[in-house]
Amino acid sequence: xxxxxxxxxxxxxxxxxxxxxxxxxxxxxxxxxxxxxxxxxxxxxxxxxxxxxxxxxxxxxxxxxxxxxxxxxxxxxxxxxxxxxxxxxxxxxxxxxxxxxxxxxxxxxxxxxxxxxxxxxxxxxxxxxxxxxxxxxxxxxxxxxxxxxxxxxxxxxxxxxxxxxxxxxxxxxxxxxxxxxxxxxxxxxxxxxxxxxxxxxxxxxxxxxxxxxxxxx
Amino acid sequence: xxxxxxxxxxxxxxxxxxxxxxxxxxxxxxxxxxxxxxxxxxxxxxxxxxxxxxxxxxxxxxxxxxxxxxxxxxxxxxxxxxxxxxxxxxxxxxxxxxxxxxxxxxxxxxxxxxxxxxxxxxxxxxxxxxxxxxxxxxxxxxxxxxxxxxxxxxxxxxxxxxxxxxxxxxxxxxxxxxxxxxxxxxxxxxxxxxxxxxxxxxxxxxxxxxxxxxxxx
DNA sequence: TAGATTGTTAATCGATTAACAATC
DNA sequence: TAGATTGTTAATCGATTAACAATC
Numbered sequence: 365x366x367x368x369x370x371x372x373x374x375x376x377x378x379x380x381x382x383x384x385x386x387x388x389x390x391x392x393x394x395x396x397x398x399x400x401x402x403x404x405x406x407x408x409x410x411x412x413x414x415x416x417x418x419x420x421x422x423x424x425x426x427x428x429x430x431x432x433x434x435x436x437x438x439x440x441x442x443x444x445x446x447x448x449x450x451x452x453x454x455x456x457x458x459x460x461x462x463x464x465x466x467x468x469x470x471x472x473x474x475x476x477x478x479x480x481x482x483x484x485x486x487x488x489x490x491x492x493x494x495x496x497x498x499x500x501x502x503x504x505x506x507x508x509x510x511x512x513x514x515x516x517x518x519x520x521x522x523x524x525x526x527x528x529x530x531x532x533x534x535x536x537x538x539x540x541x542x543x544x545x546x547x548x549x550x551x552x553x554x555x556x557x558x559x560x561x562x563x564x565x566x567x568x569x570x571x572x573x574x575x576x577x578x579x580x581x
Numbered sequence: 582x583x584x585x586x587x588x589x590x591x592x593x594x595x596x597x598x599x600x601x602x603x604x605x606x607x608x609x610x611x612x613x614x615x616x617x618x619x620x621x622x623x624x625x626x627x628x629x630x631x632x633x634x635x636x637x638x639x640x641x642x643x644x645x646x647x648x649x650x651x652x653x654x655x656x657x658x659x660x661x662x663x664x665x666x667x668x669x670x671x672x673x674x675x676x677x678x679x680x681x682x683x684x685x686x687x688x689x690x691x692x693x694x695x696x697x698x699x700x701x702x703x704x705x706x707x708x709x710x711x712x713x714x715x716x717x718x719x720x721x722x723x724x725x726x727x728x729x730x731x732x733x734x735x736x737x738x739x740x741x742x743x744x745x746x747x748x749x750x751x752x753x754x755x756x757x758x759x760x761x762x763x764x765x766x767x768x769x770x771x772x773x774x775x776x777x778x779x780x781x782x783x784x785x786x787x788x789x790x791x792x793x794x795x796x797x798x
Numbered sequence: 799t800a801g802a803t804t805g806t807t808a809a810t811c812g813a814t815t816a817a818c819a820a821t822c
Numbered sequence: 823t824a825g826a827t828t829g830t831t832a833a834t835c836g837a838t839t840a841a842c843a844a845t846c
Binding site for chain 2: 376377379380381383384385406407442443444445447449457458459461462463465466467468469472473474512513536537538539543545547552553554556558559560561562563564565566567568569570571572573574575
């Protein structure tokens, strides 16, 4: 049982990165690591690492540091990598297919069990071992299989409507790649918006700044 | 000329979202909007909006609010949407192809001019009007065309090596989709890491929390 | 035991929010 | 002019960093 309650989202968003770095270290055969060593590797402060980890309980040992394998397992448990949240993906366009094929859902606590698209031409096509079904079948599929996570790779215009429908069918979490800000409105529903376009614009801004700065030198 | 210098990254990361919402409003024919109205729409505080916008200068008018079209243009200029940073994409796997096809680079200040992959079987295939070239040709291509932005859709293992090479060829900005944390190390180089796996893990954590909470009720 | 390093409290820093005078 | 709403300063809140006593 962890000292849960309300971990700040700043901390939560750092956990997957800890998990990745610890995975690398484990693979390299590293047994123990101190917060200082890890901080140098991850370009964080040692203080922050200790502070972050202590939100969940004392994983370390004074005078020794942290046991890499144990710590990784603990963080994995917190994140829920051992869960198998049934997941469906809506929208099998370029991006939808790429997500289905490229992302390892299983190692991240999710299990992709259905793919849907409005385009009847895609029906039957198999992506990542899963046959694409027509959107009309979502309802029946959900009643039968009770998925909890939905990945949305659909155009902006349909997002709200489809999300509403999915909520009524029992979906609790959305991984949203559409350009629509599927925010709040729902209680007890989790939304993770991935705005690739926004991300590129941020990069463009940064590129502006450095190229401008150089010109001025 | 803006009161530039050092805008906090919290502000910068909100700009693309402002830009999107203002675009929607403009499309809907809205002429003016107050910080309060916009705050309700975007689920922010009016204070924050005024604070954010004033980092760049007074775009509003007392007693009136903000002119939607003008404000959007100004933010676009700050982000650099009118730039045409020459962009290359490395790695034409599922994700690479999807990014090339799915992202509108032009409206975000970038112009995709080359796609590369190590797999010779892909050479010549055309994605989004651009022929896939073999990775061996990157050097010559860069010398001839001088791209500044590189999109990395390659496996973790090769990322550092390829990034180093690209820096030496004049690349100033990386949009990195690989699982590798292409961070710092470089001065005057911008990196935007997109960790889709981390994003999914964050969602998994959230799903854990809400499903657990419900069980306890 | 002495040395190392955590867990945790206190201090600092930055970001968000509130308040209000300036002004359209 | 009166009303509205900004730009901006001050207050609050939260997150990060520093410090150090606890302890392996």
